[in-house]
Amino acid sequence: MMSLAHFLMKFRERIRARYEEYLVITIETLASAIIGFSIGALVLYILGFNPAKIYFILFSKGLSNPNYLLSKSTPIMLTGLAFAIPMLAGVFNIGGEGQLYIGALISLIVVTSTHNPALGILAGMVAGAALGTFKAVLKVYRGVNEVIAAIMLNWVMYFLILYLLTEKLYNPQIPHESIPVPEDARLGKIPTPIGDIRLIFFIAVIASLIIYYILYYTNIGYMLRVAGLSPKTAKYAGFNPNLAIIYSMALGGAMAGLGGSLLLIGYVYSIDTTMSTLFGLGFTGIGVALLGRNNPIGIIFSAIFFSMLIIGGEMIELLAGAPPELADVLTGVIVIALALPYMYRMLISYMRIRRLIKK
Amino acid sequence: MSEEKRRAVEMLNISKIYPDGVVALRDVNLTVYEGEIHGLLGENGAGKTTLMRILYGEIKPTKGKIRLFGRKVSFHGPWDAIRHGIGMVYQHFTLVPTFTVLENLHLSFTSVEKKMSESMIRRNAEKLMKEIGFEVPLDAIVEDLPIGVQQRAEILKILLRKAKILILDEPTSVLTPIETRELFKTLKKLKEKGITIIFITHKLREVKEITDRVTVLRKGRLVGTVETANVSEIDLARMMVGREVFLKISKKPAKVGRKVLETVNLWVKDDRGLDAVRGVSLDLYEGEILGIAGVQGNGQKELVEAIAGIRPIIKGRIIVDNVDVTNKSTVERYRLGLAYVPDSRLVGLVFDMSLVENTTLTNLHKVLTKTKRILWDKASEIAVKVVKELDIIAPSLGAPVKYLSGGNQQKVMVGREIVREPKIFIVAEPTHGLDVGATEFIRKTLISLRDKDKAILLVSTDLDEIMQLSDRIAVMYEGKIVAIGKAEEFSVERLGLLMGGVKA
């Protein structure tokens, strides 16, 4: 009896403690979205479009095809994780782009030779993790800034793949495409109440949940978060902050690599030689992670939201002739608006100090 | 005094309250004559740096006036002070480490005189160095230079801007004894050239050696200004430390048990790579509190970090409960019965994490399953125990600890160690920044732990605390234990002298 009462008390306490936090986060996120859409409307109005009509197209078309929506959300969900996990450990990983490329490339090579999708996916994850670890090791042992390393390596990966696609891995029948993933190794769709949905979406969701579990329910995740918030405290507790950096980059890289291989094996089946199937997915992941507040569960939803914006953005161009960059403008403004509460708090504390000093 | 001396600096009724409510200075007056070396003496937190940052225009006083050479001034920022001929060398230098000395000099002119070219600066610098008789390699990269030379570059930078008043904030704390001697030679040369120098220190010997007059601050208040020649080091120690009525805490006589911690000839370097702990050998027994007194920055922090395994040691051995832990990790040491409560809550706590997550920090192994899963229910139970045992007031177990008061945060750090039931507590500055009530609670807790046969190593710069709690006292100065003995053997004055580097 005692323990039950105790448990209930604790449970209530936990909810009450988190309740305010969650409420604030929800309000801030919604407010940022509203600000983003309002500014977007203003831009549209100035450009001579009817904002209501454009937004109607954006939402209705963006959400009209669940399979398309969720398939498109898959890679950016995973590159979102690739940014969020290192961020929690205090590392700025903008290398999701390159990690996604290498994941796609390696799984293409493995899957065409083994015809085994699981092996292909695994290889893609390992490749992404290896690239992430490499950057972490450079940072920890050689003091190389992770952002600069990522920018350089992103381009190295880009041109490496471009070279391999055009010189070695191209499809003899369709020279502007890579050799395709063998039919027997492709991942398909599974039936659901909202229609057939690609398997890769569910894999990505499961990956997000696993990451959530690792971050919040295992010692590695705990150490990683402690190190990210306060490296000195990590050292005091006997954790090695450098190890946290390496783990987080390995884990993040694995997620981006997974994104690349899922996209390839379960959706596009080949890469075109202009790289348009892959380009930008890593960078979009940064926005996804920011909107999802670096929380793996939040990232699932923000990836779907971003996917809607991307799809809707394409339709705006087709149906209303509005510039396709509108989707980019919207996402940009929303991400900036998300930073507003932080700025607002900084401003308030600054003013308070000013007032105290004047007194 | 026959000739009338000109007053270079007059600071009148200066008070400073920091935004977070800390009263750093209360009605302090300071007069510095032209061409003298004026010492500013006081313990840590006395307000020395604050007073000088006000003079340098970096922060504004809450109250009070400043006059320079008789004229009232009011600075909006250091650039104003620089234009009035004031220069300041901080405890931490402000040179760009990857630039050459000359580039740094050039950079420093951009805020005052934009049109100076690098070759003009080189010419002026070389001329000036010849006049003062010291040398700084102008084309060397700053970070490649020894600290003493970097400091000289910093001084050169200030003199080039035609400073008439030079402020040095604890300049010797980063220097080796030889570098200190060099610095003093330079300062004497500068004095001959008519430059007024304000020299901040807490070392009594240095005050006697270099200053003409000295102003003593204690806990934000002015104790007095005296001619250095007229006072002894003992007088200065008494002025600096003061005599205050202690809070009385009743204490049973110690029942000392077996030896549980030993360091043997320990050598440890600080973050800058200088020897901070130089051959410390200490024994700690069950049931006693060994207080380590000393002015901040004399190696205490490095010593306890080395014992906890957070900082690598250069030489020596550490033995915990008959086990040589010299090569063991922090976690292993904690598991052998060592507990460490660091001097800063920024180190001991993750402010953005909850109370539960923070109490888990050093109790992690207790709440892990074999598969390395964290049992948060069990972790909450530990947190509840900590909260109950130390009467912690917190909005909830799930709220970030940044919302707790300083006293309650300190209780979290102490409490999560107590529930582990370790044999040895290493506690650094346990009551720093706490109010009277919280201070008393923490001190009583430490005494009750001692009465339960725990061994306690207490590091504190607060002499009251050391006197009140310790069964034995050791004094650290420049990385060495300069005196150790029963608490009764130390008077406040003797401690003050020892802490100031005087044999007593």
Ligand SMILES: Nc1ncnc2c1ncn2[C@@H]1O[C@H](COP(=O)(O)OP(=O)(O)O)[C@@H](O)[C@H]1O
């Ligand atoms: N920026 C600051 N904000 C709040 N409190 C401060 C700040 N700087 C110093 N203090 C506090 O003011 C007091 C005097 O500090 P300081 O002038 O640095 O002393 P000293 O240089 O004599 O050691 C201390 O209690 C210190 O904690």
Ligand SMILES: [Mg+2]
């Ligand atoms: Mg100071």
